[in-house]
Amino acid sequence: MIQIGSLHPETIFLRQMIAIFNDLGFSVFESPEADSEWYNFDAVNVPKDHPSRDVQDTFWLKDGRVLRTHTSNGQVRYGEMHKPPLKIVIPGRCYRNEATDARHENTFTQLEGLYIDKDVRVGHLFWTIRHFLKKMYGDSIEVRFRPHHYPFVEPGMDIDIKYQGQWLEVLGSGMVHPKVMDNMRVDSGQYSGFAFGLGVTRLVMLKYGIGDIRQFNSGDLRFLRQFHP
Amino acid sequence: MKILKSWLKDYVKIDLSDEKLSDKFNRTGTEVESVACVFDEKVVVAKIHEVKPHPGADRLKIARIFNGKETIDIVCGASNIMPGQKVPLAQIGANLGAVTIQKATIRGVESCGMLCAEDELGLGPDHTGIKILDENCVVGKPLNRYVCADSIFDLDVTPNRGDQLSHLGMAREAAAFCGKRVVEPEGKIAPKMGGSPVAVLVERKSDCPRYYTLAISGVAVAPSPRWLQDRLIKAGLRPINNIVDITNYVMLDVGQPLHAFDRGMISKETLVVRSASQDEALTALDGRRLKLEPDMLVVADLNKPLALAGVLGGEESGVTARTTNIILEAAEFNPKSIRRTAKALGLRSEASYRFERGIDPAGVIPALLKAAEMILDIAGGKIEGGIGGEGEDVDHKTLGLFPDKINSLLGLSLSVTEMIKILKHLGFEIEENSVIVPTWRHDIHIWQDLAEEIGRIHGYDQVPLAPLAPASASLDSPYRRKELVKDLLFQLGLSEVANFSFLSEQDTRVAQIKTGDLVEVANPIQSENRYLRNSLVPGLLGCVAKNAVFDPVAIFEIGHVFWGDKEQENLGVAVSGKEAEKIVSLAREKLLEISALTKKDIPIGTMSRGELARFKIRKPAVYLFELPLSGLVQSLRVKTKELTLSSPASPINYRPVSRYPAVTRDVAFVVGKEVEPAAIIDCAYDMSDIINRVELFDEYTSPSLGAGKKSFAFHLYLQHMDRTLTQAEADDVVAGVIEKIQSHFGAKLRE
Numbered sequence: 001m002i003q004i005g006s007l008h009p010e011t012i013f014l015r016q017m018i019a020i021f022n023d024l025g026f027s028v029f030e031s032p033e034a035d036s037e038w039y040n041f042d043a044v045n046v047p048k049d050h051p052s053r054d055v056q057d058t059f060w061l062k063d064g065r066v067l068r069t070h071t072s073n074g075q076v077r078y079g080e081m082h083k084p085p086l087k088i089v090i091p092g093r094c095y096r097n098e099a100t101d102a103r104h105e106n107t108f109t110q111l112e113g114l115y116i117d118k119d120v121r122v123g124h125l126f127w128t129i130r131h132f133l134k135k136m137y138g139d140s141i142e143v144r145f146r147p148h149h150y151p152f153v154e155p156g157m158d159i160d161i162k163y164q165g166q167w168l169e170v171l172g173s174g175m176v177h178p179k180v181m182d183n184m185r186v187d188s189g190q191y192s193g194f195a196f197g198l199g200v201t202r203l204v205m206l207k208y209g210i211g212d213i214r215q216f217n218s219g220d221l222r223f224l225r226q227f228h229p
Numbered sequence: 230m231k232i233l234k235s236w237l238k239d240y241v242k243i244d245l246s247d248e249k250l251s252d253k254f255n256r257t258g259t260e261v262e263s264v265a266c267v268f269d270e271k272v273v274v275a276k277i278h279e280v281k282p283h284p285g286a287d288r289l290k291i292a293r294i295f296n297g298k299e300t301i302d303i304v305c306g307a308s309n310i311m312p313g314q315k316v317p318l319a320q321i322g323a324n325l326g327a328v329t330i331q332k333a334t335i336r337g338v339e340s341c342g343m344l345c346a347e348d349e350l351g352l353g354p355d356h357t358g359i360k361i362l363d364e365n366c367v368v369g370k371p372l373n374r375y376v377c378a379d380s381i382f383d384l385d386v387t388p389n390r391g392d393q394l395s396h397l398g399m400a401r402e403a404a405a406f407c408g409k410r411v412v413e414p415e416g417k418i419a420p421k422m423g424g425s426p427v428a429v430l431v432e433r434k435s436d437c438p439r440y441y442t443l444a445i446s447g448v449a450v451a452p453s454p455r456w457l458q459d460r461l462i463k464a465g466l467r468p469i470n471n472i473v474d475i476t477n478y479v480m481l482d483v484g485q486p487l488h489a490f491d492r493g494m495i496s497k498e499t500l501v502v503r504s505a506s507q508d509e510a511l512t513a514l515d516g517r518r519l520k521l522e523p524d525m526l527v528v529a530d531l532n533k534p535l536a537l538a539g540v541l542g543g544e545e546s547g548v549t550a551r552t553t554n555i556i557l558e559a560a561e562f563n564p565k566s567i568r569r570t571a572k573a574l575g576l577r578s579e580a581s582y583r584f585e586r587g588i589d590p591a592g593v594i595p596a597l598l599k600a601a602e603m604i605l606d607i608a609g610g611k612i613e614g615g616i617g618g619e620g621e622d623v624d625h626k627t628l629g630l631f632p633d634k635i636n637s638l639l640g641l642s643l644s645v646t647e648m649i650k651i652l653k654h655l656g657f658e659i660e661e662n663s664v665i666v667p668t669w670r671h672d673i674h675i676w677q678d679l680a681e682e683i684g685r686i687h688g689y690d691q692v693p694l695a696p697l698a699p700a701s702a703s704l705d706s707p708y709r710r711k712e713l714v715k716d717l718l719f720q721l722g723l724s725e726v727a728n729f730s731f732l733s734e735q736d737t738r739v740a741q742i743k744t745g746d747l748v749e750v751a752n753p754i755q756s757e758n759r760y761l762r763n764s765l766v767p768g769l770l771g772c773v774a775k776n777a778v779f780d781p782v783a784i785f786e787i788g789h790v791f792w793g794d795k796e797q798e799n800l801g802v803a804v805s806g807k808e809a810e811k812i813v814s815l816a817r818e819k820l821l822e823i824s825a826l827t828k829k830d831i832p833i834g835t836m837s838r839g840e841l842a843r844f845k846i847r848k849p850a851v852y853l854f855e856l857p858l859s860g861l862v863q864s865l866r867v868k869t870k871e872l873t874l875s876s877p878a879s880p881i882n883y884r885p886v887s888r889y890p891a892v893t894r895d896v897a898f899v900v901g902k903e904v905e906p907a908a909i910i911d912c913a914y915d916m917s918d919i920i921n922r923v924e925l926f927d928e929y930t931s932p933s934l935g936a937g938k939k940s941f942a943f944h945l946y947l948q949h950m951d952r953t954l955t956q957a958e959a960d961d962v963v964a965g966v967i968e969k970i971q972s973h974f975g976a977k978l979r980e
Contacts, residue, residue, distance in 0.1 A: 025700025
């Protein structure tokens with residue numbers, strides 16, 4: 001062949017991430033990018049007329065649907081169709097309606113994780129995330145769990161890693177909110193679970209020291225052709 | 230939201246450094262965005278060399294001081310300064326709360342800054358003399374290296390925690406993690422309920438569960454005292470006059486938004502809380518004319534609306550310098566109603582922000598009284614009658630406490646006593662097996678919410694890790710099949726791209742797409758985001774055009790496309806350049822080999838000159854195809870479970886891409902067979918930072934090269950990060966690379 005091809009850096013990174021979760025029994029589920037308000041917001045406990053909707057600037061479509069703001073829109077879609085234990089990761093493209101600069105982009109990639117079973121505890125979440133981060137960034141990575149509010153979980157946490165001496169938020173997580181389980185028709189008295197959302201684009205930037213998020217969708221081969229497995 | 234450390238100390242005795250306090254807030258769920266000292270770097274340590282009398286004023290002096298760089302004169306009124314002392318100097322441009330220091334001429338003598346007393350720096354109440362600094366402070370250094378009495382914490386409060394939007398609220402948090410109690414000062418006034426000279430009628434009780442007023446007559450409207458202005462400014466608000474400032478102050482203090490009306494502007498001494506009528510309008514305090522809708526709640530008199538309830542006051546009834554009699558309002562409004570109104574009008578106020586998130590219903594009257602007390606103190610006047618208005622009784626929510634469930638969710642083994650201790654510090658009360666939720670906490674509904682409170686205060690670093698058992702997941706998924714397709718294409722030499730899912734009006738014209746069936750974005754903030762793409766082709770062709778320096782451009786994309794109410798994942802391939810047709814055909818062949826698709830499922834298209842021109846592609850040939858991914862991956866004939874996906878064998882060394890154009894050069898070498906191309910590539914990269922990319926594009930052996938010899942050909946892409954690279958610069962670097970490779974590997978350049 002006349003030249004070496006390349007894969008998008010997010011593709012390469014997602015493969016590595018998903019392989020780690022595969023080994024823990026998580027399978028891959030995919031959900032639509034244009035989805036109903038219900039699956040993107042209400043089903044995951046982000047009600048109308050609540051300020052928590054403002055946290056995510058949303059692209060609304062003229063037909064009333066939204067461009068998903070997170071791949072959490074797959075949680076209830078999957079939960080409705082399956083009985084626990086539920087153990088999935090949901091990779092995919094997400095959208096936020098905001099002005100773009102080197103740090104902000106209206107299109108980015110997320111990996112959502114969901115695990116619902118009997119007796120799933122906060123410690124399982126922490127172990128899983130720590131395990132994942134160590135596999136990705138090496139055993140010496142420092143990880144911090146910080147309480148944070150996300151409507152779809154209770155309790156909710158942000159997870160930081162130490163990067164060049166600074167704590168840096170890399171993912172949001174928590175224990176699946178009983179209302180979300182109700183919407184999946186899963187009995188929250190019997191089951192518990194955790195969920196997390198990893199910002200893939202951000203993690204790739206960290207890994208390779210990419211300074212400008214706009215490179216990812218630029219189609220610039222000088223950028224893209226640096227990434228070949 | 231900005232809070233002052235000194236203000237927190239009004240409520241709770243905290244003795245933590247800024248760093249510790251910041252860390253505690255972060256670890257208990259309030260993100261600290263920044264911490265700043267109240268005086269900036271322009272306040273420095275200075276040394277007094279000489280003190281002379283002022284020629285024009287007996288009570289003033291001229292201090293000749295050294296600021297670390299030069300000797301300057303400062304006019305000063307304090308009597309305690311002497312040569313040899315080290316003192317704080319606010320230089321020109323320094324910000325001291327309400328004041329920005331400027332060059333001034335005082336009684337004919339120019340003064341280049343100000344020597345500061347303790348109160349001017351917010352270090353304490355003293356104003357009797359200049360603050361004398363410790364001997365070991367270094368002259369010329371910023372003062373905040375040595376003293377910092379007050380700090381401003383900028384916090385990111387999550388939308389569920391409206392109760393944190395005040396100093397009292399954050400003091401409660403600090404008290405909980407320090408294991409201390411919040412002490413609220415006792416009020417000095419206690420007017421009785423009822424007997425107000427102003428009548429209140431609440432028509433929409435569901436949107437206004439409580440509304441209270443207090444009439445104060447004979448106030449003197451004037452600028453606020455310095456300490457009050459300082460606190461407001463540090464917290465990010467602009468001082469206006471003492472009455473308005475006090476309402477704002479109490480809001481920042483306890484979280485209850487308040488409003489003051491000029492009683493003289495209210496007709497017939499009556500306030501009505503009602504829906505706006507159609508076609509009603511209100512001129513807001515900021516002068517904007519607002520068109521009201523019947524869904525919106527207003528506070529009106531018998532003739533006209535006076536304020537947009539809970540959002541913004543009206544200009545006409547606002548407090549001005551001429552006001553002498555006021556009505557103070559403290560109310561609770563329905564968060565949803567406030568949110569709808571604020572959104573509909575595009576208005577966001579400190580008040581609406583708090584009402585949207587929920588205020589403390591039990592705190593409404595205390596806040597009213599606190600503000601009234603401050604007004605009497607600062608602006609004078611007297612209360613007329615008692616508290617007007619009405620309100621529902623405050624509900625106390627109770628929840629069951631399930632220690633076992635909480636321990637099991639958190640994976641902890643806390644005793645009930647430990648749990649109760651944490652909850653009590655947060656203001657919960659305990660009644661046998663249930664807890665009474667504090668009236669200010671609107672986010673606590675279920676036992677899991679209590680688990681969070683206990684977990685976050687106890688500390689998540691105390692939670693023992695619980696491993697998941699290794700398990701195998703189903704490996705055959707549409708995702709995996711898709712990745713196998715990507716591998717196949719990349720192994721053919723194609724590059725994966727990810728283009729935006731959007732099309733602009735301009736894109737649809739260039740691609741000649743009819744917009745009728747496109748999915749349209751309702752609220753695009755950029756014109757690029759008008760429609761969703763119904764094909765990958767416009768994006769792929771855009772990439773071909775953008776990468777003119779590459780030959781061939783061989784790319785593919787797997788992405789979602791949209792039309793009507795449909796969405797599907799497509800695969801698109803586009804190749805330009807001399808060998809375009811060959812490469813595209815090969816890609817198709819490979820796909821047909823591994824799947825049950827036939828040639829007609831993958832029709833190859835090409836582009837006319839006109840089409841190329843519209844996309845600004847300067848290459849003679851572009852070949853492409855696009856097909857739905859589902860048919861392909863469903864009919865894959867490969868053993869998906871057994872194949873492994875490609876992943877990087879060696880670390881990827883990323884080099885930033887310049888916004889300036891790249892220069893390309895091709896070079897070919899004849900080397901010994903044992904030489905690895907990767908070694909040559911690494912060697913070239915090491916040569917210069919302007920080498921963005923080195924790519925092997927040809928490799929062959931032939932008897933004509935000589936025994937044991939091989940030929941490698943490389944593309945070199947060169948670019949400068951800050952400007953366009955000149956041909957001469959590129960030639961220099963390439964010459965360097967050639968020389969180095971020749972000497973390192975005994976290589977011979979092929980001409």
